[in-house]
Amino acid sequence: MTHPRIAFIGAGNMAASLIGGLLAQGIPASHIRASDPGAEQRAKVAAEYGIELFESNAEAIAGADVIVLATKPQVLKGVCQALAPSLADGQLIVSIAAGISCASLANWLGAARPIVRCMPNTPALLRQGVSGLYANAAVSATQRQLAEQLLSAVGLALWLEEEQQIDAVTAVSGSGPAYFFLLIEAMTAAGERLGLPRAIAEQLTQQTALGAACMAIESDVDAAELRRRVTSPNGTTEAAIKTFQAGGFEALVQQALDAAANRSAELAEQLGQ
Structure with a gap:
């Protein structure tokens, strides 16, 4: 039709x-x-x-x-x-x-x-x-x-x-834009504390997020491989990535999505009465 x-x-x-x-x-x-x-x-x-x-x-x-x-x-x-x-x-x-x-x-x-x-x-x-x-x-x-x-x-x-x-879709993509907004917010604030004008820090962060997403979509390799390719040994990117991982970044992401999925299931139970 x-x-x-x-x-x-x-x-x-x-x-x-x-x-x-x-x-x-x-x-x-x-x-x-x-x-x-x-x-x-x-x-x-x-x-x-x-x-x-x-x-x-x-x-x-x-x-x-x-x-x-x-x-x-x-x-x-x-x-x-x-x-x-x-x-x-x-x-x-x-x-x-x-x-x-x-x-x-x-x-x-x-x-x-x-x-x-x-x-x-x-x-x-x-x-x-x-x-x-x-x-x-x-x-x-x-x-x-x-x-x-x-x-x-x-x-x-x-x-x-x-x-x-x-429930998993809700956790990953339904609520997902807010996670990226939080990261953009945090990176913009960090850039400003490093001495950049806020407007420039914001534009740098936003365009970097857009560019990274486009690369991930258009690439024939997964995100893990893309990350490895831009992480030079003993370089600036590795220093940042190691700091993220030392703070339990991956585990925190899993906990956050688990919380969102569980809440989605709870709301379905409540609203479906």
């Missing part, structure tokens, strides 16, 4: 980024609808993207092939329960709400429906995101393609074999 009809429940930043990405892919504006309780947000999204906006969720999903749940997780139960009577057979449900399992969604929606659960991250706002996707057993091959097309509009889309892997 080249031009599916897509309805967004919630028209916040992530939904808007997906809408913009879909339009850039060639999906006609007439094939995209959205609903949002805020009149100001509806007017803003309609003006920016030229799509039809509704206050009513039921009106927005009429005739849709794909329904994207893009509300806050805390309100999703009520949204789904209210939406259930308006759903048609075969409509694909794609949830980008953090921490809500496919089982909870199916329970709230009142039937065994095709559901794809996704964990995108905030660089999706710049179409530089990455998303982990999990499909339940009711999702067809065509619907998997639709879900992948949707998330690919804002970056890389990767399929998961097990739903519990969403």
Whole structure:
């Protein structure tokens, strides 16, 4: 299906980024609808993207092939329960709400429906995101393609074999941008203490992060080998790396991601009641 009809429940930043990405892919504006309780947000999204906006969720999903749940997780139960009577057979449900399992969604929606659960991250706002996707057993091959097309509009889309892997995706990429922001923040401050003007320290750090990421993506070797290649024996880089490792850098990263994954599982338990 080249031009599916897509309805967004919630028209916040992530939904808007997906809408913009879909339009850039060639999906006609007439094939995209959205609903949002805020009149100001509806007017803003309609003006920016030229799509039809509704206050009513039921009106927005009429005739849709794909329904994207893009509300806050805390309100999703009520949204789904209210939406259930308006759903048609075969409509694909794609949830980008953090921490809500496919089982909870199916329970709230009142039937065994095709559901794809996704964990995108905030660089999706710049179409530089990455998303982990999990499909339940009711999702067809065509619907998997639709879900992948949707998330690919804002970056890389990767399929998961097990739903519990969403917690690991949350720890690695969902929360991951904040880890890099913390490193950029710390390196900028360290550069400033070493005598650089703050603006220069910030630009040096940001561009270095961007360049390193590009090298890692485009290289045919892994990050460990790239690190070895730029770490000359007894040089400045080795001095810094040894200091990181002496402070337990790798173990600290593992502990941090374990904490994020565990918290993701806890939130899924709490929000899925």
